[in-house]
Structure formats: C-alpha cells, structure tokens
Amino acid sequence: MKIGGYDVRKGEKLRGRIKVLKLANQCEVTIPILILNGTEEGPVFWINGAVHGDELNGSVGAKNVFERLDPKEVRGTLVVTPIANPLAFQNKQKHSFMDHLDMDQMFPGDPTGLPTQRIAYHLFGLIRENADYLLSLHSNGTAFRAKPYIVYKRVPNTPAEVFRKIEEMALTFGLKANCCVDIGSAKGELPGVTAGALDITCIQNGIPAFMLEAGRGGRIQNENVKIAETGILNTMKLLNMVSGDIRKPEEKQIIITKRMFFRSDYAGMSQVFGEPGSFVKKGETIARVFDWVEGEHMIKAPEDMYIICSRCHTVVDEGDRLAFVGTEWRDR
Numbered sequence: 001m002k003i004g005g006y007d008v009r010k011g012e013k014l015r016g017r018i019k020v021l022k023l024a025n026q027c028e029v030t031i032p033i034l035i036l037n038g039t040e041e042g043p044v045f046w047i048n049g050a051v052h053g054d055e056l057n058g059s060v061g062a063k064n065v066f067e068r069l070d071p072k073e074v075r076g077t078l079v080v081t082p083i084a085n086p087l088a089f090q091n092k093q094k095h096s097f098m099d100h101l102d103m104d105q106m107f108p109g110d111p112t113g114l115p116t117q118r119i120a121y122h123l124f125g126l127i128r129e130n131a132d133y134l135l136s137l138h139s140n141g142t143a144f145r146a147k148p149y150i151v152y153k154r155v156p157n158t159p160a161e162v163f164r165k166i167e168e169m170a171l172t173f174g175l176k177a178n179c180c181v182d183i184g185s186a187k188g189e190l191p192g193v194t195a196g197a198l199d200i201t202c203i204q205n206g207i208p209a210f211m212l213e214a215g216r217g218g219r220i221q222n223e224n225v226k227i228a229e230t231g232i233l234n235t236m237k238l239l240n241m242v243s244g245d246i247r248k249p250e251e252k253q254i255i256i257t258k259r260m261f262f263r264s265d266y267a268g269m270s271q272v273f274g275e276p277g278s279f280v281k282k283g284e285t286i287a288r289v290f291d292w293v294e295g296e297h298m299i300k301a302p303e304d305m306y307i308i309c310s311r312c313h314t315v316v317d318e319g320d321r322l323a324f325v326g327t328e329w330r331d332r
C-alpha cells in the first residue's frame with residue numbers, strides 16, 4: 001500500500017508526515033498521517049480530522065482507534081489524517097491565519113492557489129487516489145455546547161446505491177441525531193457555500209463520505225472522544241474491516257431534515273437554556289438576553305425544535321447565533 005511516498009506493507013502500522021507547503025522561513029508545513037494496513041484484503045477507510053483547525057475531539061478518537069487496533073485483526077486499510085489544516089491548527093482557530101480561507105469550502109483544491117487551496121489540493125489528491133470511504137471529522141464552534149451528531153448529504157446526481165451506502169454508514173455510526181442535508185434544496189441553511197466541502201467533493205468523486213460533529217471545538221472532551229471511537233469501530237464493522245457486533249445506539253435515532261440557526265435580535269449577555277440533544281416545545285423559553293440599561297428579553301421557541309447545539313459564550317451581538325436547531329425530523 002503506497003500513500004504519499006510511504007510504502008506500508010500488510011500487517012504494518014506507519015506514522016508519518018506529508019509535506020504540503022513551504023514557508024518563507026524555509027519551514028515545511030506537514031500533515032501527519034497514520035496508516036494501518038491490515039493483514040487481509042479490504043477497503044481503504046480514510047478518516048480526516050481538523051479540516052477546521054480547532055475541531056479536535058474526533059481526531060483524538062481516530063488516533064485512539066488507530067493505536068488500539070492490531071493489523072492482524074483488520075481487513076483493509078485505515079488511514080487517518082488527524083490535522084488536515086496545520087496552519088489553522090497552529091493558529092488555534094478554524095481557519096488559516098495566512099489566507100483566512102475555509103478549507104472545507106476549498107476541495108478539490110488548487111495547485112496554483114492560495115496556501116489553504118494548495119494544501120487542500122495535496123490532501124484531496126491522496127484521498128481521491130486511495131480512499132474507498134471517508135469520514136470527515138468536525139466539532140461545533142468553541143462558543144457552543146453540543147452533543148455529537150452525524151451529518152450526511154444527498155448530493156445531486158449521486159447514484160442511489162452510493163447514497164444508500166452513505167446513509168447506512170451514517171446511521172450505523174450509532175448516534176441519536178442524524179442530519180440528512182439535501183444539498184439540492186438546502187441553500188441558505190448554512191452560512192457560506194457548501195460547494196467545496198470534503199464530504200461533498202468525495203461523493204462527487206464516487207467515494208461515499210459523511211461527517212461527524214463531535215462536541216465542542218478547542219478542547220478534548222473525553223466523553224465525546226469515546227463516542228467517536230465507538231462510532232468509528234461501528235463503521236469499520238459495517239465495512240467488514242473488523243469483526244464484532246455493531247454497538248446499538250443508546251437512544252432512539254432521529255433523522256433531522258430541516259435545520260436553522262436561531263439568532264439573537266438583541267445584544268448584551270445571553271443565557272441559553274436549551275440543552276443540546278433535547279427537544280423543545282413551541283412557546284418554551286429557550287434563552288434570555290439582557291443588558292444593563294434596556295432590560296431583559298425572554299426568547300421563546302417559535303416552533304417545536306431539537307437543540308443541536310447551543311451558545312455557551314455569554315456575550316451576544318444582534319444576529320449572533322444562540323442555537324443551531326432541527327425543525328423537522330422523523331424517527332429512524
């Protein structure tokens with residue numbers, strides 16, 4: 001198995017670095033890569049983390065799975081690129097300090113582009129060449145509390161059997177909340193564009209892919225790291241890469257088909273009461289925003305909602321997000 005200049009024989013694990021950029025001070029920017037080549041034939045499952053530089057729980061979970069697995073018990077190859085965006089990681093932020101681009105809007109990258117686009121091009125070249133399946137690891141922003149959830153996308157012109165595989169992988173991961181986003185009709189649901197996302201670009205290249213949002217960014221949350229580990233192993237069991245029973249979800253699974261940001265119309269200090277992972281009924285108070293002169297505003301849910309993540313950074317401007325919520329869902 002040759003990836004990025006490394007030759008990993010069957011039954012071996014490799015920890016390496018792939019050069020993706022050179023800086024003016026002659027330092028080389030590299031992406032760490034972990035490759036586990038099983039002793040038996042099987043698919044290549046690629047797990048990519050920290051495409052947003054401060055979203056780290058999932059990368060820790062993927063590393064733990066890599067360390068624990070014995071190549072003798074693996075069919076196929078597990079590849080982990082835990083820090084896909086080393087410039088943003090260096091800056092302890094979502095985006096690179098060099099060009100401020102969102103790497104997850106830059107795939108398949110551009111070899112003549114800005115630094116983030118060049119790194120995306122290097123990385124995606126390796127993924128396109130090698131991966132059969134991909135998991136893209138994210139977390140919510142550092143200003144938000146969140147329970148881990150899955151995002152999988154219906155990309156226009158995707159063959160039905162590819163979408164079925166994506167959905168099967170997404171739901172087998174085993175989390176309660178699973179956001180199914182129809183890219184053809186979800187315009188405006190998220191800020192910015194969805195084109196250029198790693199999972200979407202993979203799907204457009206015939207590689208079934210989905211996303212994990214693993215809690216809060218900027219920290220290692222042990223509970224969420226464990227959830228990532230269990231889900232990764234579930235996916236590998238589904239792909240017949242490791243043996244064992246798939247761990248069933250602890251709670252009934254829901255598929256969320258419509259989401260929205262719940263924004264503040266007020267400025268000042270906020271407290272959000274909606275707990276991530278909980279349902280809120282229309283009319284329930286989900287937050288309060290107050291300032292020292294204008295007084296207090298109690299904010300009620302305009303419709304039934306599922307709280308995907310909620311603000312924990314107290315200070316809000318008009319238009320800031322208080323919560324990210326599901327407004328339509330169905331039981332699995």
Ligand SMILES: [Zn+2]
Nearest residue numbers: 052055138139
């Ligand atoms: Zn992200």
